[in-house]
Amino acid sequence: MDMTLTTSEPVLTIKEPSSVTEKTVGSVHVDNPRMQAKNVDVYYDDKHAIQDVTIDIGANEVIAFIGPSGCGKSTFLRCLNRMNDTIDICRVEGSITIDGKDIYDPSVDVVPLRARVGMVFQKPNPFPKSIYDNVAYGPRIHGLVESKAELDEVVEQSLTRAGLWGEVKDRLDQPGTGLSGGQQQRLCIARAIAVSPEVILMDEPCSALDPIATARIEELIHELSDQFTIVIVTHSMQQAARVSSRTAYFHLGKLIEVGPTKQIFTSPQHELTQDYITGRFG
Numbered sequence: 182m183d184m185t186l187t188t189s190e191p192v193l194t195i196k197e198p199s200s201v202t203e204k205t206v207g208s209v210h211v212d213n214p215r216m217q218a219k220n221v222d223v224y225y226d227d228k229h230a231i232q233d234v235t236i237d238i239g240a241n242e243v244i245a246f247i248g249p250s251g252c253g254k255s256t257f258l259r260c261l262n263r264m265n266d267t268i269d270i271c272r273v274e275g276s277i278t279i280d281g282k283d284i285y286d287p288s289v290d291v292v293p294l295r296a297r298v299g300m301v302f303q304k305p306n307p308f309p310k311s312i313y314d315n316v317a318y319g320p321r322i323h324g325l326v327e328s329k330a331e332l333d334e335v336v337e338q339s340l341t342r343a344g345l346w347g348e349v350k351d352r353l354d355q356p357g358t359g360l361s362g363g364q365q366q367r368l369c370i371a372r373a374i375a376v377s378p379e380v381i382l383m384d385e386p387c388s389a390l391d392p393i394a395t396a397r398i399e400e401l402i403h404e405l406s407d408q409f410t411i412v413i414v415t416h417s418m419q420q421a422a423r424v425s426s427r428t429a430y431f432h433l434g435k436l437i438e439v440g441p442t443k444q445i446f447t448s449p450q451h452e453l454t455q456d457y458i459t460g461r462f463g
């Protein structure tokens with residue numbers, strides 16, 4: 182069945198994957214998985230938003246999730262740190278593990294889980310606190326530091342890692358909300374890394390930023406990948422090509438194709454991926 186979108190010009194046709202049982206093209210497994218999603222389905226009430234998605238997220242890789250609007254990229258991303266738990270009508274089925282441990286096990290406390298699997302959102306969202314306290318918040322509530330000196334060190338290291346220290350070191354007591362958009366997003370990244378996560382989820386982290394601030398964040402993603410696993414949802418194919426080593430293409434709730442980024446952008450195997458990459462829809 183074809184779904185025709187008539188809300189904008191020109192009229193776009195989004196084809197459905199030909200078979201419900203169709204397997205993802207490419208290798209969904211990696212040699213050194215940090216997280217593993219197996220047969221994941223997500224529902225918002227009756228709406229089947231993610232259908233039978235299986236994929237490994239490799240240790241210290243940057244993987245990009247791409248696909249047309251509404252295909253489920255953000256929904257699937259939010260499954261990786263149980264952010265969907267906050268949506269009453271959302272139900273997640275299947276299994277997702279980090280370092281082999283099921284994150285949906287009833288014994289798992291989501292607060293430490295969300296420190297291990299941190300998140301950076303589309304719109305920078307610093308707390309209404311000082312720059313220092315934005316970064317110090319996580320280490321404090323998770324009891325990761327024993328002294329003020331240790332906390333100072335974590336704050337400095339995190340801001341340095343996020344490429345912000347030089348710009349803010351003389352005004353740490355000023356509100357985080359007073360920074361520019363790009364600086365606020367780097368502050369949010371510093372806040373995420375202050376609790377030493379294993380994985381950082383980024384949901385369109387540059388969509389509210391200008392090209393210069395975007396370039397700075399992309400550079401940062403590259404630098405951080407030596408230490409962290411990064412999963413980024415992006416609408417920009419150029420961005421996915423620039424920052425990621427592996428790319429996953431979603432379409433109407435299904436994971437259609439996954440592979441090395443270069444290969445996805447130069448020789449996609451599935452017709453739906455080809456259509457998206459060549460701009461025939463999306």
Ligand SMILES: Nc1ncnc2c1ncn2[C@@H]1O[C@H](COP(=O)(O)OP(=O)(O)OP(=O)(O)O)[C@@H](O)[C@H]1O
Pocket residue numbers: 225228230248249250251252253254255256257268270416
């Ligand atoms: N809170 C929600 N309640 C009900 N349905 C939702 C909710 N969030 C998402 N959906 C639906 O789930 C599907 C997948 O949405 P999702 O936001 O994950 O897609 P996406 O690929 O990230 O889209 P976009 O690129 O536009 O952000 C869509 O049909 C959307 O309408």
